[in-house]
Amino acid sequence: MHDFHCEFDPxxxxxxAIRCFWHTRxxxxxxxxxxxxDGYAEIIFYFGSCYLDGMPLPSPFLMGLLNQPLQLTTDGVLDVIGIRCYPWTVFDLLGLPADKDGLRxxxxxVAVLQPALQTCVAEGRIEDAVALLADYFSGAQPAAVDPTLFKAGAxxxxxRGVLPVSQVAAAAHATVRTLERKFKQSSGHTVKDVSGLMRFEQARNRLWSAPDANLAELAQALGYTDQSHLSREFKRYSGMTPAAFARKRRP
Incomplete structure (x- = not known):
């Protein structure tokens, strides 16, 4: 049995509200x-075992925005079905108050779907599992995304996280103060918090696919002030410099 990953459009x-559904083995x-x-929040269903600090996690759980890597453990094959949400929509989708917890x-x-999803996964019917989740959230009639947040998020x-807050507010036809208030209420984070994670995600993905990329050019392309700015932000979120990440990625 080998690792596997696939994604499905909502x-x-x-x-x-939802970027995609996904399955990983x-x-x-x-x-x-x-x-x-990264720049997303994920509703996580899993099948197998999954532990944080030696304690089993329930399924589902919420993986919010992280400020640093999180170590989890398993003791066998682990199947995961995730719902990748925008951080400014996930709490409204679930009808929960926003907070800054990385793992909640x-x-x-929605937890009532766990047995049916487990059956689908065990039988290899991943598309059926995704359809169950899509039907659930389509029928749950989640609150419409606030137009200001929708425009800001777009x-x-x-x-890709490069716009300063003032330009994000202008794109959303809102004042900076109004935008920040709505963003904090919906996601638990500031616009700057989420933008920083979006930009880090772009850098991480580039180095994952091209570990020999020129870091100065990458910093310029992603709107960092310079290479040292990229290195500081990358280390802040990943615990290592981009050069160290690239070395780890190389064969």
Whole structure:
């Protein structure tokens, strides 16, 4: 049995809140694995075993925005089905108050799907599992995304986290103060927090696919002040410099 990953687009009515559904099977590695920060929040269902600091996690749990890598462990094959959400929509989607917790255990009616999802995964019917989740959230009638947050999020995503807050506010036709208030209420984070993670994610992905990339050119392309700025921000979120990350990625 080998590792596997695939992603599925959400139905059109959910695309303002959900980036994608995904399935990962983790089989060929050791018991410990690392979750590296990115610009999304994830609702996580898992099938197998998953521990944080030796304590089993419930399924589902919420993986919010992280400021540093998180170490989890398993003791066998681990299947995960995730719902990748925008940080400014995930709490409204679940009907929960926003907070800044990186990993959050929560109680929610969606947990009733765990047995049916487990059956689908055990039988290899991943598309059926995703359809169950899509049907659930489509039928749950989540609150519509605030137009200001929708426009701000679209601008941030298009710019990959490079826009300063004032330009994000202008794109959303809002004042900086109004935008920051709505963003904090919906995500638990500031616009700058989320933009920084988006930009780090771009740097991480570039170095993952091209570990020999020129770091000065990468810093310029992603809107960092210079290479040292890139290195500081990269180390802040990953615990290592971009050069060290690239060395680790090389064969």
């Amino acid at each position: 139905p059109a009515p959910l695309r303002g 983790r089989a060929d590695h050791g018991p410990s694995f690392e979750i590296i920060p 255990v929560f109680e929610h009616p 601008a941030m995503l298009a710019a």
